[in-house]
Structures are given as structure tokens and as C-alpha cells.
Amino acid sequence: xxxxxxPPHRTLMGPGPSDVSPRVLGALGRPTIGHLDxxxxxxxxEIKALLQYVFKTENELTIPLSAPGSAGMEAAFVNLLSPGxxxxxxxxxxxxxxxxxxxxxxxxxxxxxxDRWGDPVDPEKVTAAFAAHPEASVLAFVHSExxxxxxxxxxxxxxxxxxxxALTVVDTVTTLAGIDLxxxxxxxxxxYSGTQKCLSCVPGLSPMTFSPAAVDRIQQRPERVQSWFxxxxxxxxxxxxxxKRAYHHTAPVNALYALHEALLIVREEGLEAxxxxxxxxxxxxxxxxxxxxxxxxxxxxxxxxxxNAVCIPEGVDDAEVRGRLLREFDLxxxxxxGELAGKQWRIGLMGxxxxxxxxxxxxxxxxxxxxx
Amino acid sequence: xxxxxxPPHRTLMGPGPSDVSPRVLGALGRPTIGHLDxxxxxxxxEIKALLQYVFKTENELTIPLSAPGSAGMEAAFVNLLSPGxxxxxxxxxxxxxxxxxxxxxxxxxxxxxxDRWGDPVDPEKVTAAFAAHPEASVLAFVHSExxxxxxxxxxxxxxxxxxxxALTVVDTVTTLAGIDLxxxxxxxxxxYSGTQKCLSCVPGLSPMTFSPAAVDRIQQRPERVQSWFxxxxxxxxxxxxxxKRAYHHTAPVNALYALHEALLIVREEGLEAxxxxxxxxxxxxxxxxxxxxxxxxxxxxxxxxxxNAVCIPEGVDDAEVRGRLLREFDLxxxxxxGELAGKQWRIGLMGxxxxxxxxxxxxxxxxxxxxx
Numbered sequence: 001x002x003x004x005x006x007p008p009h010r011t012l013m014g015p016g017p018s019d020v021s022p023r024v025l026g027a028l029g030r031p032t033i034g035h036l037d038x039x040x041x042x043x044x045x046e047i048k049a050l051l052q053y054v055f056k057t058e059n060e061l062t063i064p065l066s067a068p069g070s071a072g073m074e075a076a077f078v079n080l081l082s083p084g085x086x087x088x089x090x091x092x093x094x095x096x097x098x099x100x101x102x103x104x105x106x107x108x109x110x111x112x113x114x115d116r117w118g119d120p121v122d123p124e125k126v127t128a129a130f131a132a133h134p135e136a137s138v139l140a141f142v143h144s145e146x147x148x149x150x151x152x153x154x155x156x157x158x159x160x161x162x163x164x165x166a167l168t169v170v171d172t173v174t175t176l177a178g179i180d181l182x183x184x185x186x187x188x189x190x191x192y193s194g195t196q197k198c199l200s201c202v203p204g205l206s207p208m209t210f211s212p213a214a215v216d217r218i219q220q221r222p223e224r225v226q227s228w229f230x231x232x233x234x235x236x237x238x239x240x241x242x243x244k245r246a247y248h249h250t251a252p253v254n255a256l257y258a259l260h261e262a263l264l265i266v267r268e269e270g271l272e273a274x275x276x277x278x279x280x281x282x283x284x285x286x287x288x289x290x291x292x293x294x295x296x297x298x299x300x301x302x303x304x305x306x307x308n309a310v311c312i313p314e315g316v317d318d319a320e321v322r323g324r325l326l327r328e329f330d331l332x333x334x335x336x337x338g339e340l341a342g343k344q345w346r347i348g349l350m351g352x353x354x355x356x357x358x359x360x361x362x363x364x365x366x367x368x369x370x371x372x
Numbered sequence: 373x374x375x376x377x378x379p380p381h382r383t384l385m386g387p388g389p390s391d392v393s394p395r396v397l398g399a400l401g402r403p404t405i406g407h408l409d410x411x412x413x414x415x416x417x418e419i420k421a422l423l424q425y426v427f428k429t430e431n432e433l434t435i436p437l438s439a440p441g442s443a444g445m446e447a448a449f450v451n452l453l454s455p456g457x458x459x460x461x462x463x464x465x466x467x468x469x470x471x472x473x474x475x476x477x478x479x480x481x482x483x484x485x486x487d488r489w490g491d492p493v494d495p496e497k498v499t500a501a502f503a504a505h506p507e508a509s510v511l512a513f514v515h516s517e518x519x520x521x522x523x524x525x526x527x528x529x530x531x532x533x534x535x536x537x538a539l540t541v542v543d544t545v546t547t548l549a550g551i552d553l554x555x556x557x558x559x560x561x562x563x564y565s566g567t568q569k570c571l572s573c574v575p576g577l578s579p580m581t582f583s584p585a586a587v588d589r590i591q592q593r594p595e596r597v598q599s600w601f602x603x604x605x606x607x608x609x610x611x612x613x614x615x616k617r618a619y620h621h622t623a624p625v626n627a628l629y630a631l632h633e634a635l636l637i638v639r640e641e642g643l644e645a646x647x648x649x650x651x652x653x654x655x656x657x658x659x660x661x662x663x664x665x666x667x668x669x670x671x672x673x674x675x676x677x678x679x680n681a682v683c684i685p686e687g688v689d690d691a692e693v694r695g696r697l698l699r700e701f702d703l704x705x706x707x708x709x710g711e712l713a714g715k716q717w718r719i720g721l722m723g724x725x726x727x728x729x730x731x732x733x734x735x736x737x738x739x740x741x742x743x744x
Contacts, residue, residue, distance in 0.1 A: 004395075005415050005632050007405045017625060020404045023376075028626060029401030032392045032574055033379045034704045043377050066576065067439035070621035071601045101600050196622055202404055204438065204576060204624030226598050228473050229443045247709070249442035250568055252576030253389060254400060255627065260377050332406045337619070 010326070011353070013362055014334035015146050015307055016174070017196035017203045018350035020258075024201055027261035028254055035251040043260055044239065044251075050263035054176055054199075054271065055191065055209045057183035061232065063239040064259055065192070065206040066252050069173040072192030072206030074102050075230040076169045079210075079218050080138055080190055083107030087138040088129045088166070090121040092152070093145035094338045095171055103140070106226065111136060117145075117339060118309070120302045121152040123160060130164040139166050143181065144174035146197075147337040149309035149346060150302050151179060158186045167214055173197060176207065177266050178278050178306035178350060189214040195255075198278070198306050200351030201262035204255050265352075274351075278305040281354045285347065288363040292372040297344050306354065308347040309340075313370075318342050321369050329365040382698070383725070385734055386706035387518050387679055388546070389568035389575045390722035392630075396573055399633035400626050407623040415632055416611065416623075422635035426548055426571075426643065427563065427581045429555035433604065435611045436631055437564070437578040438624050441545040444564030444578030446474050447602040448541045451582075451590050452510055452562055455479030459510040460501045460538070462493040464524070465517035466710045467543055475512070478598065483508060489517075489711060490681070492674045493524040495532060502536040511538050515553065516546035518569075519709040521681035521718060522674050523551060530558045539586055545569060548579065549638050550650050550678035550722060561586040567627075570650070570678050572723030573634035576627050637724075646723075650677040653726045657719065660735040664744040669716050678726065680719040681712075685742075690714050693741050701737040 012019045033040055051062045065072050077099070081087065085108040089099045092115040103110040111133050113125045121141050130136060139161035143154045154170060161168045167189040175181050178198035183191055189211040196203035210218070210232065218225075218232050225231040229249065237246035266274060282305030286296060289310060297309035312318050318335065322345070325331045334346035347362060349355075366372075384391045405412055423434045437444050449471070453459065457480040461471045464487040475482040483505050485497045493513050502508060511533035515526045526542060533540045539561040547553050550570035555563055561583040568575035582590070582604065590597075590604050597603040601621065609618035638646060654677030658668060661682060669681035684690050690707065694717070697703045706718035719734060721727075738744075 004399060004636065005402075005418075005629055007402050007629070008409075008411060009403050010405050010409065012404065012406060014406055016622060017404050017406060020626075025401045025403065025626075027376060029397045030377075030379050031381050031397065032384065032389050032568075033382050034384060034386055034389060035575065037380075037382065037698070037704065039380060046377075067443060067601065068621045068624065071439060071443075074599065074601045098600070105596055105598050105600055194622065196404075202624065202626040203407065203622040204627055224477055226477050227446065228470065228477055229439065229446045249440045250388060250566065250575040252440065252574065252627070254392075254397075254574040255576055255624070257377055257379070264376065326409070332409065 008330055011331045011358060011361060013348050013353060013358060014332045015346045015348055016194065016350060018200050018348055019353040020202055021200055021265060021352040023265060024258045024261045028202060028258040030257055032253050035253055036245060036247065040253065041245060043256065047256060047260050047263065050267060051207050051209065054263060054266055055183045056181060057209050059183065059209045059211055061215055061236060062209040063235065064256065065208050066249060067206060068204055069192060069194030069206045071230065072208050073098065073171060075208060076190040076192055077102040077106050078225050078227045078230055079232045080167060080169065080214060081106040081108045082221060082223060085138065086111060086133055086136045087140055088113060088126065088133065088136045090126060090141035092119055092121055092148065092150060093117050093142065094147035095142045095145060099140045117148050118150060118297055120150055121157060123153060123156045126157060126160050130160065137166055138169055140169040142171040144172065144179065144304050146174045146307060147340065148298065149304045149307040150298050151304050154188065155186045158188050162187050167217065174304065174307055177271065177274055179304065180275055183209055195259055195262065198351040199262045199266065200353065201259050202255060204252065205259055278349065278354050281349050281356060281359050282308065284356065284359045285349060285362065288359065292367055306348060306350045308349065310345045310347060312343060312345060316370065324369045325365050331361065331365050380702055383703045383730060383733060385720050385725060385730060386704045387718045387720055388566065388722060390572050390720055391725040392574055393572055393637060393724040395637060396630050396633045400574060400630040402629055404625050407625055408617065408619065412625065413617060415628065419628060419632050419635065422639060423579050426635065426638055427555045428553060429581050431555065431581045431583055433587055433608060434581040435607065436628065437580050438621060439578060440576055441564060441566030441578045443602065444580050445470065445543060447580060448562040448564055449474040449478050450597050450599045450602055451604045452539060452541065452586060453478040453480045454593055454595060457510065458483060458505055458508045459512055460485060460498065460505065460508045462498060462513035464491055464493055464520065464522060465489050465514065466519035467514045467517060471512045489520050490522060490669055492522055493529060495525060495528045498529060498532050502532065508538055510541055512541040514543040516544065516551065516676050518546045518679060519712065521670050521676045521679045523676050526560065527558045530560050534559050539589065546676065546679055549643065549646055551676065552647055555581055567631055570723040571634045571638065572725065573630050574627060576624065577631055650721065650726050653721050653728060653731050654680065656728065656731045657721060657734065660731065664739055678720060678722045682717045682719060684715055684717060688742065696741045697737055703734065703737050
């Protein structure tokens with residue numbers, strides 16, 4: 001306990017955090033300035049504009065929340081919901097279940113739409129849920145299920161909600177900068193993400209964006225938001241458009257340096273090029289895994305290129321394999337989560353870490369450990 | 373917007389963030405590892421033990437919350453309170469008012485004990501409030517009021533609460549490692565702090581500790597905590613004592629590297645030596661300010677050595693002075709907050725930044741700008 005901590009140099013190919021680029025780590029360690037410093041205010045404006053670029057939105061309320069993606073999820077619900085509201089929650093993995101928890105803690109009712117873990121959300125079930133619950137004011141779903149490696153059809157789901165006059169809460173924690181996300185074109189209303197996935201930034205922040213319709217609902221809600229820290233009416237006072245920023249809480253200054261740099265890197269490459277790179281490396285990884293006789297857990301159309309769910313072969317000891325990868329190769333891959341624990345691995349190729357060297361590193365290490 | 377952000381090199385002598393030591397910035401920028409990596413789990417255990425040292429506690433539930441001090445405040449209230457509870461809230465500055473907001477958003481009633489901004493909390497008023505509200509289950513107060521630079525007598529206030537069978541919520545955001553805090557000896561129950569004050573770490577985390585009595589109340593509460601992210605029963609599963617850590621949220625890995633290093637620095641110096649250093653530099657600063665004809669806003673006995681409230685002299689333009697200090701001297705001092713805006717400055721001498729060089733730098737710069 002008397003010594004500084006010098007972390008091992010891992011290759012992070014789990015469900016996140018992903019490897020952080022040296023440029024981002026460099027930015028992170030720059031000298032701290034005040035959270036009301038004029039130069040910091042300028043940085044905040046740049047971060048907002050860069051987030052609008054990656055979310056493909058012109059939403060004014062587009063900010064990095066000063067807490068991880070789980071708090072982003074909670075911020076979406078506590079701001080949009082009032083006690084007694086009904087929310088249709090789609091669950092096809094761990095994070096839909098967490099949405100239910102959040103909805104209920106707001107005093108609202110969660111109507112669950114269940115799909116098999118490993119399948120996308122079924123839009124027909126969602127339509128049926130709206131027919132049975134026309135009072136539902138929000139549809140909540142996970143675009144990229146981090147627990148299963150499955151993409152759902154966010155565009156179609158947003159359209160269904162709009163047809164029923166409901167707002168959408170969309171989890172894009174693993175989506176952002178990895179696969180296409182069109183917040184404005186699809187009409188998503190309260191969208192949150194994380195920094196530690198395809199942005200390849202350090203964990204701890206949750207980029208968020210709220211549509212004008214979501215902001216309207218927040219401004220017209222009859223009672224105060226149950227969370228002071230996550231109350232967007234207060235957060236807007238600090239991140240808002242005018243030059244006079246009201247102190248709300250002390251922003252995590254250095255983490256925001258890092259996010260700014262990570263977003264610059266994404267913009268330098270370009271979103272479409274980033275998607276293409278994620279896709280290509282994913283295809284190389286899948287080809288290699290299949291050559292080894294391993295089976296992917298998700299149907300090709302719905303696979304996330306940034307997070308590859310692989311079935312653990314019969315008779316293979318999950319923990320031992322992951323332990324050896326970590327000890328012998330400094331390589332982290334993800335365990336299965338929830339009901340998939342012991343049944344699947346999750347191999348991330350996210351952001352900076354989605355590159356051919358990592359694909360080969362993973363295939364070589366896994367092949368050695370499995371003897372394939 | 374096309375360029376990396378290179379912050380100016382400020383001297384931070386406001387109410388926080390304070391200057392971060394290069395050792396801490398170095399730790400912050402080390403390569404990210406996974407939040408479930410065995411080496412990270414070891415680091416978490418070391419951080420817990422170091423936090424127990426600075427809080428002077430053996431509380432098992434002693435953790436850094438993955439969000440700023442404002443979220444720490446909220447975590448204390450949402451975990452301890454149920455709807456209908458009564459809380460005695462002491463207000464002698466901005467943060468007592470924020471406590472009231474939090475209490476009410478939990479569906480509880482806040483009985484306010486008001487003192488002049490600039491005075492400490494009056495224990496006799498607290499005793500009277502308990503007499504009038506014997507049903508009160510919690511006493512909440514701010515040990516070091518960041519908005520006024522005032523210390524209150526936490527030991528006495530905790531004793532009063534104990535006499536009435538109430539738990540205490542104690543804000544020590546500006547206290548920790550700057551002035552004495554004895555969580556166990558004083559019997560404080562739910563105590564939160566921040567990293568960006570006298571720990572001289574980057575902003576974004578809230579060190580917290582809960583007494584066994586507080587943990588009992590949390591475990592026996594009749595309904596779920598209204599916040600999923602701040603629910604200590606869930607957080608305990610990740611930060612708990614056993615070797616099997618349950619995933620709750622992705623920990624802010626790099627920020628925790630920084631906190632570990634900052635805590636090591638405090639322990640190397642020793643808490644009592646740190647208090648002594650804060651006191652000595654404070655006395656030097658006050659002597660210099662008084663030589664300049666400036667007046668301190670707080671009575672000597674209740675002054676925080678780490679945060680010095682100074683009356684702005686008649687006819688002096690607050691914003692212009694602070695602007696010139698920033699532009700001409702790269703020196704940040706704090707404005708007045710709330711009803712003290714325009715009336716006082718707050719000069720921080722916190723942690724790493726509490727040193728004779730900064731005392732001289734501030735006196736020289738202020739003397740030049742004021743022409744004194």
C-alpha cells in the first residue's frame with residue numbers, strides 16, 4: 001500500500017473499458033483548470049459541438065453527464081417520468097432489466113416486452129404493447145445490448161413510438177461511434193452513451209442528448225425531478241447556451257479534456273470511416289474464430305461489429321481460459337453477463353482497439369489457450 | 373475546434389478544484405485496465421484502506437463514489453431517508469440549502485435551522501429543533517461551508533444527534549485532509565467529501581463513509597432507494613469485502629489511479645502534519661491580507677485555513693479584480709457564492725496548493741491589482 005500503482009499494460013478486448021489512445025491519456029493528464037475558467041467554458045462549447053457530430057443531432061441539450069453511463073440511464077428516466085406514468089421497456093439482455101429497475105424507482109409502471117437474449121427487440125411485440133397500453137408515454141430500449149452483442153432496429157422502434165405519441169429513451173452506450181446512430185433522423189428523444197466503449201476514452205462520463213420534445217416534457221413536468229444531481233433543468237444552467245454559466249456541480253475537468261481529445265480523433269477519422277473500420281475488423285475476427293471451430297452467438301444481421309458474442313465450446317472452462325489470456329497474454333476478453341455467464345465470451349473491438357493487430361493478437365492467444 | 377486543448381497553467385486558489393500535484397496527474401494518465409481486473413480489485417482495496425485513514429474511521433463501507441461531491445450528498449440522503457421522514461437541516465451557507473433540496477426530493481420534510489452566512493451552526497438552535505421535532509431521524513449539516521469559509525463544531529453537533537437517537541449526514545467536501553475530521557470518535561454516520569479540494573486530486577469523485585448504524589438503516593429500509601446508481605446496497609456488491617465483485621457500473625478507472633496517488637501523498641505527509649501546514653499558510657495569508665488593509669469575513673475561531681473568505685473593499689470591482697488576476701497572473705481566486713456574490717472573495721489554500729509560494733504569489737498579485 002506504500003507504493004504508487006503502476007498498472008499492467010493490458011490489451012482491452014472486453015465489453016469496455018476499451019484501450020484508450022495515448023493521445024487521450026496525454027490530454028487527461030494536463031494541468032487542471034477551474035470549472036468556471038473562461039478557457040474551460042470554451043472547451044465545453046467545443047465538446048457540445050463534437051457530441052452533436054457523433055450523435056448526428058442538432059439538439060441544443062447535448063452534454064457529457066459527470067458520471068458513468070448507468071447514471072445517464074437514470075438521468076433519462078428521472079427527467080422524463082412522473083409517478084404513475086407507463087413505460088414500455090424492451091428487454092433482450094441485462095440492460096433492459098436495469099431500465100425496468102429505473103422506471104419502477106421513479107414510481108412509474110414498466111410494461112415489459114421480452115425477447116430472447118441474443119435476439120434483437122421484435123418491433124411487432126412493441127406495436128402490440130402499445131395497442132394494449134395506449135397510455136404509455138415512453139418507449140425504452142437498448143440499441144446495442146452490451147450483454148449479448150446484439151443490435152436492435154432503433155429507427156423502426158423510434159418510428160413506432162412516434163406513431164403512438166410516446167417519447168423514446170435509447171441506450172447507445174456501446175453504439176456511439178461504432179455503428180450508425182442518427183438521433184435526429186430517427187427521432188430518438190433521450191439518448192445516453194458512455195465514454196469507455198467506441199469513443200476509447202476513460203470511463204466515468206455519459207454523453208447524452210435530449211430532443212426538443214424531451215426538453216419540453218422536462219420543462220413542463222408538474223413536480224421536481226427526484227434527483228438533484230441529475231436534474232436537467234439545473235444541469236442546463238451550467239451547460240446552457242448563454243455565456244453566464246451557473247455553478248451546479250464541479251465538472252470533472254480532466255475527464256473532459258480526455259473526452260474532447262477522443263471526440264477529435266473520431267472526427268478526424270470521420271464517423272462513416274470509423275463504422276467501416278469496425279465492420280472490417282469484425283469480419284476478420286469472425287472468420288478467424290470460425291476457422292478455429294468456434295461459433296458466434298448472434299445471427300449475422302444483428303451482430304455488433306464492436307462486441308462479438310462467442311459461444312464457449314462444450315467442456316471448456318470459461319474462467320480458466322480468461323484467466324490464462326490475462327496472465328499469459330495480458331489480454332482481457334469479457335465474460336458472459338447475467339444468464340449468459342459461463343455460456344459466452346464477449347470480444348470487444350471498440351474504437352481505438354478495433355484494429356487488425358488486435359484481431360490477430362486475440363486469435364493467436366485464444367488459439368494457443370484452446371489448443372486449436 | 374480542430375485542435376487539441378492545451379490548458380493554461382493556472383494557479384488554482386479558489387474554492388476548488390485546487391492545483392493537482394504532478395504525481396497525481398502522472399498517475400491519472402497511466403494505461404486504463406478493466407474494472408474487474410484482479411490488479412484493479414487490489415487497487416480498490418488499497419483505496420478503501422487509505423480513505424479509512426483520512427476519514428479516521430474503521431467503517432467497512434468506505435468508498436469513492438463514481439461521481440462528484442454533489443452526488444455524494446444525494447447518495448447520503450437517498451439511502452438514509454424514506455418518504456415522510458423528518459430531517460433537521462442546518463443552513464449557514466449555500467450547501468445547507470442544497471441539503472434541503474435533496475431532503476425534499478426524497479419525500480421527506482426538512483426542518484431548517486438557520487444561521488447567518490459567515491457564522492457557524494449554533495448547537496443550541498439544533499437542540500431546540502430536536503425538542504420541537506422529536507420525530508427527526510436525521511441531522512444534516514456542513515462541517516466546512518465552502519460558500520463562506522466557516523467551520524462548524526461537528527463533534528458537538530454529532531453528539532446532539534446521538535442524544536436524540538438521530539443519524540447524522542455530514543458534508544466534509546472542503547474538510548477532508550485540511551482540518552481535523554474524526555468520523556469514528558465523533559460518531560458521524562453518513563459522511564461525504566470531494567477529491568478536488570484538500571486531497572488535490574482531479575474533480576469527479578466523492579469519497580464517502582457510512583457507520584454501522586447507517587448501514588443498518590440502509591439494510592432495513594422498507595422500500596428501495598429511489599436512485600439505482602446511488603443505491604449503496606448495490607454499490608456494496610462491487611466495493612464489498614469479499615473477493616467476488618459484482619458488476620454494478622463501470623468504475624472510473626483512471627480517476628481512481630489519481631485518487632490512490634493523492635491519498636498516498638496525504639499519508640506520506642501524515643494528516644496532523646497536513647493540518648499544521650494548512651494552518652501555518654493560512655496565518656501567513658491572513659497577516660498579509662490585513663497588512664494590505666483587507667478584512668477577513670469570518671471570526672478567527674471559525675475560519676477554515678483551507679478557504680479564506682475576504683471582504684471586498686468598498687468601491688472595488690469584484691469581477692474586474694478576479695479577471696485581472698486570471699489574465700495577468702494566471703491566478704484563480706473564488707467569487708462569492710449565493711447571497712455573498714460581489715461581497716466576498718474566497719481564497720483557497722488547499723492540499724498541494726497550500727504552500728508559502730502560493731501565499732506570496734497571491735499577496736503580490738492582489739496587492740498589484742488593488743494598488744495596495
